[in-house]
Amino acid sequence: MTWRVDSRFAGAGGQGLALAAVVVAEAGLASGYAVALTQEYGPEARGGASRADVVLSDEPIANPQCGIPDILLALHDKAWHKFARTRPAVMAALAEGRCTALVDADLVRVEPGVAGILALPFEAAARTELRAKVVANMIGVGAFACVSGRFSRDAIEEAVAKRSPEAFRPVNRAAVRRGWDMAAAHGSVFDGSLVGHAVSA
Amino acid sequence: MSTLQLVQGNEACALGALAAGCRFFAGYPISPSSEIAEALARALPRRGGVFIQMEDEMASLGAVLGAAMGGARAMTATSGPGFTLMQEHLGYASLAEIPCVVVDVMRGGPSTGLPTSPSQGDVMQARWGSHGDRATVVVAPASVQEVHDLTGTAFALAERLRTPVVVLFDEVIGHMREGVTLAAPPAGSAGRPVPGEPPGPSFRSAYRPNAEGVAMVPDFGRGYRFHVTGLMHDERGYPTSDPATVAALLERLERKTDAALDALPPERYRLEDATVVLIAYGITARMARAAVDVLRERGIPAGLLRPRLLWPVPVAALEEAIAPAELVVAAEMNRGQWSLEVERVAGRQVPLAPYLKAGGSIISVEELVEHVLAATREGVLA
Known part of the structure; x- marks a missing residue:
């Protein structure tokens, strides 16, 4: 069965979500998938919440646009507000198990009682454990890769390393491993079944 | 040798141009095409090429035409408002048979319209934007890979047919990133037709067509003395208003573009x-x-x-x-x-x-x- 994963990487400007999307797309290419990355452009990309979308598939991608995301990574409440809280279709998908949200446990105020949300301390772990607040996005990438079930841990780590300047490679590698482990620790939530949805061939 | 990379559409356009031998770019940055100019501003000087940011789009295409007449594979890139300003020189390039590639990354129009939103509103402009019965070649890629490949095709057609070729895509394709295989360009890509006879005082055939109906115009600086004009001209390149000569010229310019149909089914x-x-x-x-x-x-x-x-x-x-x-x-x-x-x-x-x-x-x-x-x-x- 042909599959595709629609994923959205959302945050406040400067949190590095566009780079996170690039890393995931490059990991996708390296894993033999088709990828399409689109991101906001123009006035709406300045300030406030921003997003970048990656579609992954085992078949060539006709429609490159992200629909209701299978996985939404939100590192800031502004992004959660813009791309989840105010979008009934996304909230419904979360409740029905068609969307998984990875949100920053401290920076996003999620609605109580909504299923499908995994709140993890991306920013806090970056700041306190890795002493580099800027790698919160790469922790997010690690968590994303684990949850997606579409990447090996090595593949995502290599993609991150490839995009890193040499001096920052160790901390970025550590970040992506930390993110993977954070998500994996919630194995009871994620039973190992693949995220994504079937598409007609 | 080929490599698979994550590439943005506009970058792929620049890479395709470089692979096709583009060594001259003159342009005026405009959303949503600016990354093409940015990429070539970095890449061209390192390859012995020329990048010029001009004062406007009219001058941009003018510079491109001059470089092309001098023998360079030359390109400009713009969006609707700039494409509008280029129409006069596009007509000139068609009639004077100057090979060049013009990229239009479409945004919403008319006028300055929607600078950052996609559109396919320049399709008729690409056909009829410049006055007169002008034959045109316009390619429309649908993926980042195809932006790369068809930009190369555009150069090949422009050179072979000695005509401006327009590459038309939109903001979404321009800014989307996809996997692109950057293959080496096919060897033996045909260059532009040039005269069979050597330069000399008796040379009078700068606009004599080859079997494909394409004028064999010499490049400037090769010793030939000839005349290039936006007036209707005969095979010598001299202005004429003879109705039969003019009708035959217009018919030839249109017929030669049919070769593009076989190249791109x-x-x-x-x-x-x-x-x-x-x-x-x-x-x-x-x-x-x-x-x-x-x-x-x-x-x-x-x-x-x-x-x-x-x-x-x-x-x-x-x-x-x-x-x-x-x-x-x-x-x-x-x-x-x-x-x-x-x-x-x-x-x-x-x-x-x-x-x-x-x-x-x-x-x-x-x-x-x-x-x-x-x-x-x-x-x-x-």
Whole structure:
């Protein structure tokens, strides 16, 4: 069965979500998938919440646009507000198990009682454990890769390393491993079944 | 040797140009095309090429034409407002048979319009934007890989046919990133026709055509003395108003562009048994392709014809796709431009239900499917 994963990487400007999307797309290419990355452009990309979308598939991608995301990574409440809280279709998908949200446990105020949300301390772990607040996005990438079930841990780590300047490679590698482990620790939530949805061939 | 990389559409355009031997770019940055200029500003000087940021788009194409006359493979890139300013020089390049590539990354118009939103509104402008009966070659890539490849094709056609070739895509494709295989350009790509005879005082044939109907104009600086003009001219390049000479010139300029039809046939998708024929190009064709799959699942025998060459119109391929159709749906992001060509070819024999959308957002798979289903329900399908 042909599959595709629609994923959205959302945050406040400067949190590095566009780079996170690039890393995931490059990991996708390296894993033999088709990828399409689109991101906001123009006035709406300045300030406030921003997003970048990656579609992954085992078949060539006709429609490159992200629909209701299978996985939404939100590192800031502004992004959660813009791309989840105010979008009934996304909230419904979360409740029905068609969307998984990875949100920053401290920076996003999620609605109580909504299923499908995994709140993890991306920013806090970056700041306190890795002493580099800027790698919160790469922790997010690690968590994303684990949850997606579409990447090996090595593949995502290599993609991150490839995009890193040499001096920052160790901390970025550590970040992506930390993110993977954070998500994996919630194995009871994620039973190992693949995220994504079937598409007609 | 080839490598697979994640590349943005506009970057792919620059890379395709470099691979095709582009060594001169003059332009004026404009959204959503600016990354093409940015990439070439970095790359060209390192390769012994030239990048010039000009004062405006008129001057940009003027500089490109000068470089091309000097022998360089030359290009500019812009969006609708700049494309408008380039129309005068496009006409000149057509008549004077100066090879060049002009990229138009379409945004919403008219005027400054929607600077950061996609559109397919410049299709007729690419055909008729410059005055007179001007033959044109316009290619329309639908993926980042194809932006790379068709930019190379555009250079090959421009050189071989000695004519401006327009590469037309939109903001979404320009800014999207996809995997691209950067292959080495095919060897032996034909250069531009040049005179068979050596320079000398008796040279009087700068605009004598070759067997393909393409003038064999020398490059400047090769010792030939000749005249280049935007006036109607004879084979010597001298102005003429002789009606028979002028008519033959216009006929030749149009006929030579037919070679592009063989170089870029349309893509056919699931058309074998299709009676509902979707016709779309660029980003819209991607949505139409996905829509065909959804429609097939719902029992509608749909297929897609995707022209990669918008001008000249691939009439034979259109006729072939339309002939068995019971419904033809041309979709595009404008108020109706290339769909008029579909209508012209289809005549009144086939029910047409074009899907046209202007306003700055792309046509979704869902709305296209809904449109086709509604058209079939309404009995457009007899």
